[in-house]
Amino acid sequence: MYKIVKKENLSTNIFSMDVLAPLVAQSAQPGQFVIVIADEKGERVPLTICDYDKEKGTVTIVAQSIGCSTKKMAQFNEGEYFHDFVGPLGQPSEYVNEDINELKKKKVLFVAGGVGTAPVYPQARWFHEKGIDVDVIIGAKTKDLIILEDKMRKVAGNLYIATDDGSYGFKGMIPSLIEDLVVNQGKKYDLIVCIGPMIMMKFVCIMTKKLGIKTIVSMNPIMVDGTGMCGACRITVGDETKFACVDGPEFDGHLVDFDEALRRQAQYKNEEAEKNGEHVCTCHKGGAN
Amino acid sequence: MNRFERVQISEQSPEVRSHNFEEVCLGYTEEEAVAEAKRCLQCKNPQCVTKCPVSINIPEFIHEIAEGNFGKAAKILAKYTALPAVCGRVCPQEVQCESKCVLGNKGDAVAIGKLERFAADWGRDHDVEVAEAKESNGHKVAVIGSGPAGITCAGDLAKEGYDVTIYEALHKPGGVLVYGIPEFRLPKDTVVKHEIRNLKKLGVKIKTNVIVGRTVTIDDLFDKGKYDAVFVGSGAGLPKFMGIPGENYNGVFSANEFLTRNNLMKAYEDGYDTPIKVGSKVAVVGGGNVAMDAARTAKRLGAEVWIVYRRSEEELPARVEEVHHAKEEGINFELLTNPTEIIGDEKGWVKGIKCVRMELGEPDKSGRRRPIPVKGSEFEFDVDTVIMALGTSPNPLIPSTTEGLEVDKKKCLVADEQGQTSKEGVFAGGDAVTGAATVILAMGAGKEAAAAIDKYING
Numbered sequence A: 001m002y003k004i005v006k007k008e009n010l011s012t013n014i015f016s017m018d019v020l021a022p023l024v025a026q027s028a029q030p031g032q033f034v035i036v037i038a039d040e041k042g043e044r045v046p047l048t049i050c051d052y053d054k055e056k057g058t059v060t061i062v063a064q065s066i067g068c069s070t071k072k073m074a075q076f077n078e079g080e081y082f083h084d085f086v087g088p089l090g091q092p093s094e095y096v097n098e099d100i101n102e103l104k105k106k107k108v109l110f111v112a113g114g115v116g117t118a119p120v121y122p123q124a125r126w127f128h129e130k131g132i133d134v135d136v137i138i139g140a141k142t143k144d145l146i147i148l149e150d151k152m153r154k155v156a157g158n159l160y161i162a163t164d165d166g167s168y169g170f171k172g173m174i175p176s177l178i179e180d181l182v183v184n185q186g187k188k189y190d191l192i193v194c195i196g197p198m199i200m201m202k203f204v205c206i207m208t209k210k211l212g213i214k215t216i217v218s219m220n221p222i223m224v225d226g227t228g229m230c231g232a233c234r235i236t237v238g239d240e241t242k243f244a245c246v247d248g249p250e251f252d253g254h255l256v257d258f259d260e261a262l263r264r265q266a267q268y269k270n271e272e273a274e275k276n277g278e279h280v281c282t283c284h285k286g287g288a289n
Numbered sequence B: 001m002n003r004f005e006r007v008q009i010s011e012q013s014p015e016v017r018s019h020n021f022e023e024v025c026l027g028y029t030e031e032e033a034v035a036e037a038k039r040c041l042q043c044k045n046p047q048c049v050t051k052c053p054v055s056i057n058i059p060e061f062i063h064e065i066a067e068g069n070f071g072k073a074a075k076i077l078a079k080y081t082a083l084p085a086v087c088g089r090v091c092p093q094e095v096q097c098e099s100k101c102v103l104g105n106k107g108d109a110v111a112i113g114k115l116e117r118f119a120a121d122w123g124r125d126h127d128v129e130v131a132e133a134k135e136s137n138g139h140k141v142a143v144i145g146s147g148p149a150g151i152t153c154a155g156d157l158a159k160e161g162y163d164v165t166i167y168e169a170l171h172k173p174g175g176v177l178v179y180g181i182p183e184f185r186l187p188k189d190t191v192v193k194h195e196i197r198n199l200k201k202l203g204v205k206i207k208t209n210v211i212v213g214r215t216v217t218i219d220d221l222f223d224k225g226k227y228d229a230v231f232v233g234s235g236a237g238l239p240k241f242m243g244i245p246g247e248n249y250n251g252v253f254s255a256n257e258f259l260t261r262n263n264l265m266k267a268y269e270d271g272y273d274t275p276i277k278v279g280s281k282v283a284v285v286g287g288g289n290v291a292m293d294a295a296r297t298a299k300r301l302g303a304e305v306w307i308v309y310r311r312s313e314e315e316l317p318a319r320v321e322e323v324h325h326a327k328e329e330g331i332n333f334e335l336l337t338n339p340t341e342i343i344g345d346e347k348g349w350v351k352g353i354k355c356v357r358m359e360l361g362e363p364d365k366s367g368r369r370r371p372i373p374v375k376g377s378e379f380e381f382d383v384d385t386v387i388m389a390l391g392t393s394p395n396p397l398i399p400s401t402t403e404g405l406e407v408d409k410k411k412c413l414v415a416d417e418q419g420q421t422s423k424e425g426v427f428a429g430g431d432a433v434t435g436a437a438t439v440i441l442a443m444g445a446g447k448e449a450a451a452a453i454d455k456y457i458n459g
């Protein structure tokens, strides 16, 4: 059992938790993830490691309640326990092992979509602590869904906000903001790291490919074990099938087949909807509505 | 009584069982077990024993059953095997112990497996204490993986007084016994849990949710954990795919994914959160136990199922009993058939499978006749789900994070007969060393390694 030592609501449906898991905290690195099982009947939910404290033995996760399992998790309070908490899984971010002086020469832009802001924050902080200021874009549908703005401002070089509805910051989608920065404002970036919903990463990659900027994405396909055992998480990168849980989750976004990945992510949509108590017509098999 | 005829065992009828997940075989009653045990000739030089990987004294335990001393039979079994209730259910007896039973020359071999299961179940139901541990000897051993190899190694060492901790990546101990083999062949709450409980009674500690190579490394276990030796029983869990077009369409699953969702995550039971997808027409590719389990699980979830296998019935690697049960349950067999492509609809969901007929040519390295495609025999049939059960290979995580641990071309850990690997103090056995094999072979390897570890530590 894994104790929730701290809980915070970051927006109406996004929550942050510090979970006591000393062995995981001990080995965690940026870019990796954990799998959480809320209670005995829970499913294995993959969540990015947003932060960790080796001394306290805690790992911070941030999740958005979108379906059965994340809603269940949201009901847990400080002092309560998750049934299982396993990790760290996946490969650490590439830059962790890169030469610091080489990194200093690079101009990096982090692009965070929605709940993806949470894992971007410690990465931006990591650079900040090393004396490198990275630019950050936080994008969301609307102002209320922007999280961690103040914290991010303290560690980012330039912080840009974009909302689809224009309720805050730049009005429009993130790719248009990137285009605006690079084409109209003359910003130069050597590397973009993009974390967020798959559909957003797809369109960011289309834009950055056009602009010729290398882009790393953090893939979040459906997973079961997270250790390479089931193949549920397979995605196509270049011409190869990769298991995101062991080969990733970070990949070169320009090589990822996003259309396939998006389709595969919706594979259990009907079954999930049933668990959420919505009625979905399943008479047409695969009704990928 | 006809000495050459096996006492019939009761089973759930195919019509009933293909709609539930309860155990197919109901086991012998006491009277039936005694009658079957009495058929054994108590050979002076029992050939059956030579084909049991853990050399169970078969005539001895069968004799006790014949005499009605069921508890004694259970105790005899416990001397040789940590998992009699499991092996009695899942060993491929027809190619092991029972294949050499003298009665088999003229009639039915003694039902050794069914009797083993009977004695073990009886012992469990009557709380027969089967094992005890010696006093602690102060030495610590870490065991990685809680499948049959790890369980056996841990149990044997605990009995000798070692302080043993098992590290398991998943959230439940048992390895394939829990995530792979379905409830209808191996009940989890009774049989598997009981075996794990016995292990704990011996003082073995089990730490789930620890992935060696990620959460901790083998070197951490030595340096920080102060273990004297490590046993690696991490199995062969990586699924293979065919590499044919269309394999990433929605509706194509590895048998591991399908079975894990169903067995480990209990997707078939109400109230559990993990979803499972089974269409109305399912093709399962492969012919081993894994394929049979996936097919019969899909059937129980309501689908119409075809096994697609590239060789003929004779070469099916699955246990004969499973093939027989699968047929009874109405699983269709497309033998001498190999998929060449999976066909998807415009939204990327499986809608069919393209296959080619095969014929058998000369024997290949495995000694089985090699399947060769028949020119011009391609055909398609409609399915909405494809489950790949093509075999598995060991996970590279442990060797890739442990300096000095050698693997062979097939990514299997290199270890000698006693389980010694290329790294001092590290032993290995089971599927991690041999590639996917059987429960009893993994147990045999765990046993050997336990003896070798004892020797390594205590000289």
Ligand SMILES: Cc1cc2nc3c(=O)[nH]c(=O)nc-3n(C[C@H](O)[C@H](O)[C@H](O)COP(=O)(O)OP(=O)(O)OC[C@H]3O[C@@H](n4cnc5c(N)ncnc54)[C@H](O)[C@@H]3O)c2cc1C
Pocket (backbone or CB within 6 Å): A033, A045, A046, A047, A048, A049, A062, A063, A064, A065, A066, A067, A068, A069, A070, A071, A115, A118, A119, A219, A220, A221, A222, A223, A249, A265, A266, A267, A268, A269, A272, A273, A276
């Ligand atoms: C490596 C990795 C890291 C992740 N990190 C985070 C994180 O830090 N914070 C966070 O909130 N989420 C993260 N996710 C996504 C998270 O795992 C899913 O949101 C969660 O499993 C959904 O479960 P549910 O039962 O609540 O919703 P479901 O009922 O399963 O799904 C609701 C809807 O979301 C879609 N969906 C299903 N799985 C995913 C998925 N993996 N990603 C996105 N949409 C999905 C479904 O198609 C469905 O329509 C991560 C996923 C992966 C693989």
Ligand SMILES: Cc1cc2nc3c(=O)[nH]c(=O)nc-3n(C[C@H](O)[C@H](O)[C@H](O)COP(=O)(O)OP(=O)(O)OC[C@H]3O[C@@H](n4cnc5c(N)ncnc54)[C@H](O)[C@@H]3O)c2cc1C
Pocket (backbone or CB within 6 Å): B090, B091, B092, B144, B145, B146, B147, B148, B149, B150, B167, B168, B169, B170, B173, B174, B175, B176, B177, B180, B181, B182, B210, B211, B212, B213, B233, B234, B235, B236, B237, B259, B289, B290, B293, B319, B395, B397, B398, B429, B430, B431, B432, B436, B437, B438, B439, B440, B442
């Ligand atoms: C569906 C199916 C049906 C089968 N049917 C039969 C049958 O009828 N009869 C038969 O004899 N055999 C059968 N087998 C084969 C048999 O189950 C295996 O040969 C046997 O379980 C191997 O035992 P093992 O202990 O080596 O490995 P496993 O049982 O695979 O156990 C390995 C354990 O190690 C854990 N692990 C892996 N990596 C790590 C890590 N890095 N850190 C920590 N833990 C780790 C795994 O999670 C797992 O729990 C079947 C297999 C399958 C998949």
Ligand code: SF4
Pocket (backbone or CB within 6 Å): B051, B052, B053, B054, B055, B056, B058, B081, B087, B088, B091, B093, B096, B097, B098, B112, B113, B116, B440
């Ligand atoms: S363990 Fe397997 S091979 Fe040995 S006697 Fe029992 S059923 Fe036969």
Ligand code: SF4
Pocket (backbone or CB within 6 Å): B039, B040, B041, B042, B043, B046, B047, B048, B049, B058, B059, B100, B101, B102, B103, B110, B112
């Ligand atoms: S070979 Fe057959 S008859 Fe002889 S001891 Fe073994 S089980 Fe009994």
Ligand code: FES
Pocket (backbone or CB within 6 Å): A222, A223, A224, A225, A226, A227, A228, A229, A230, A231, A232, A233, A234, A243, A244, A245, A246
């Ligand atoms: S989640 Fe099972 S292989 Fe990646």
